[in-house]
Amino acid sequence: MNKREVKSSVKDENLIEKRREQMIRGAVKLFKEKGFHRATTREIAKASGFSIGTLYEYIRTKEDVLYLVCDSIYNEVHDRLSALPTQEGTVEGLQVAINQYYHLIDDMSDEFLVMYQESKSLPKDALQYVLKKEMEMVALFESLLDACAKSGELRISTEQVGIAAHHIVVQGQMWAFRRWALHKSYTIEDYIRVQTDQLFRGLIGK
Amino acid sequence: MNKREVKSSVKDENLIEKRREQMIRGAVKLFKEKGFHRATTREIAKASGFSIGTLYEYIRTKEDVLYLVCDSIYNEVHDRLSALPTQEGTVEGLQVAINQYYHLIDDMSDEFLVMYQESKSLPKDALQYVLKKEMEMVALFESLLDACAKSGELRISTEQVGIAAHHIVVQGQMWAFRRWALHKSYTIEDYIRVQTDQLFRGLIGK
Amino acid sequence: MNKREVKSSVKDENLIEKRREQMIRGAVKLFKEKGFHRATTREIAKASGFSIGTLYEYIRTKEDVLYLVCDSIYNEVHDRLSALPTQEGTVEGLQVAINQYYHLIDDMSDEFLVMYQESKSLPKDALQYVLKKEMEMVALFESLLDACAKSGELRISTEQVGIAAHHIVVQGQMWAFRRWALHKSYTIEDYIRVQTDQLFRGLIGK
């Protein structure tokens, strides 16, 4: 796979896995509070439960931590969405997917926030990789929308498919980004309902 | 007004104005390239056309620069939107407002990008101020939508008004955020048309 | 000139000159005691009489300090040797040159020691530059010897000229290197006398 690798000087793969999980958990917590730049590597180590020396046994640079965080988020997203039943162009299937996606963001909104605010700090190649993942996300919804268009369940032009897919993805992110404004007035269920209503009202053939 | 002040040791108000304009222009360019944290005060001074010493005659801390940038963006947004003719609950008026807003974002997408990616680095009070400005933006569209609801031009529940206003604001930001994906396929005109179509199709009373 | 430049963020050339002199003096003293690698940049700064921040206003990396030290030594050597009256192939002239050179090394033996023990730590390009300077030194004596050979004052084959020149240069360095052994038994004057005697006894035509 063309997965970007983060070099570690530790050999035991299981240990790497374990330590990196600790690291990601600690880092997300920290980045959420103070952002990537304001968090020091020493703080990351501490939040992860080990020493600064140990931290550097599992990464090469501070940016690697950010990459690992972003990568793990996308992996979780991918895992949870690919567990969906295959869709055959039904609006219902699309709705299930959107539902899953929005709930996922609600569950992981800290992680999402971190990723979206900090990913620009990734080195070039890592940024590329993250953008690719994001495009896959959009593509997933495009294909679902497309299937619905083909099956006739949605009246939607090709032009609209792209934007609608972005729309779905961005509205999801909005729930994470605008927590401070939205959580006061709506539950995630409200939000999903209103969003899908609005989306479909325009798209469903009368 | 409770406008947050940035202290300057220079007395001449005109000079302050002039130097800060230089500063904002330089800073936006720089932040766009490397982000707020990676840009040094020396670089900001250089990009602004004066020395580091002079820079500090017009601000107190580096964060002041970021605040000035964010503040100036909102001021421009405010100026351009408040120039609109007063609306009396017509869809057409709403459409004009959206149009203005989206074009504004298109014109200033660099600035918007910078503001959204970096505003979390503002000190507490400045962040508060910026969020307040953002809420005003949402409120503007809320009032426009509300007027339309009251006049009967839009079938829209009170619950929907809040989310629709956020929706409009976020879709505008999306044009700036997702330039890399959207500019390939759409012009700003396409984008506005598709967005407003989608928005209104669901909302306009039959 | 193809002199390798060390970048400074300070603009005032006179100040650069002055600060670098302080730096070289401090660094030589320190390197003599503990060597280049064991001397920390903080110690170098302190020994130079300024703060670590100021040190880095005048250099880019620690290796720059070493380069400046080596460069300044060669410049002094060059200055002192090029002040010699032009030689026209007399043994006497050669003797004056050797005399000068050996005294020079005696005066600067600390600096020489540092340079020879640490120059391998220079980055590639700087090492190149230093070796070039060293070759010039050898070449100087080669040309003096050559002139003596041509004028008939010395019976010396072309093959011998190169080695004899190296010999002179190395014997000079030996005085610095082996201080611990030689200074007990000889003064610099003794040393010069014995060395030149030995050199010439073989070379002077009967």
Next chain:
Amino acid sequence: MNKREVKSSVKDENLIEKRREQMIRGAVKLFKEKGFHRATTREIAKASGFSIGTLYEYIRTKEDVLYLVCDSIYNEVHDRLSALPTQEGTVEGLQVAINQYYHLIDDMSDEFLVMYQESKSLPKDALQYVLKKEMEMVALFESLLDACAKSGELRISTEQVGIAAHHIVVQGQMWAFRRWALHKSYTIEDYIRVQTDQLFRGLIGK
């Protein structure tokens, strides 16, 4: 003997011998490339063919490795020179010794280079020991020269004996130090011939 000991936590003397040989071989190679300070203990272990943990079973500190390298070089030098037939004050015998010594340096010039460039990094007591070895080297040639003086084969004053002995030793080292300059023009045989010619021309009674 007052041989400085390097403590090992391993009991088996044969194993110690074997592992240290591996270590010296690996270390010389590494030090040649990057110098003592730039070589890490991990790299030394790797170059020696075992783990960092094992390395520390056979030494106490990194400096021990350097000491072992220097010590082994001198032992080899000692072994090869003490194999010479006992001299009875003949110039021929002296010449054989010089020949042996120079060839030895030619064979081991990497090791010599490493030793001379890095020995200053030895801890005090180890440095002392190495210098003592070096003095023995000089003393060897002093006694050979002395014998020749006594037997009348060389016209050489007591004053000259010390310097001439140093001279021989240093000229040998010069062949290692100045490889980059000398190897282009001379073979080791040329070099020995020219050096001894020059040495003896002055010293041999006509």
Next chain:
DNA sequence: AATGAATGAGTTTTCATTCAT
């Protein structure tokens, strides 16, 4: 008002050494 040299706390990163397995 403008300049830019000076400062030093704070940052990332390295690496010799230890010690449980």
Next chain:
DNA sequence: GATGAATGAAAACTCATTCAT
């Protein structure tokens, strides 16, 4: 005896901020 993960002191270098000129 061998391994390699863990440690943290110490290193090089940065940069926001100050202040004398």
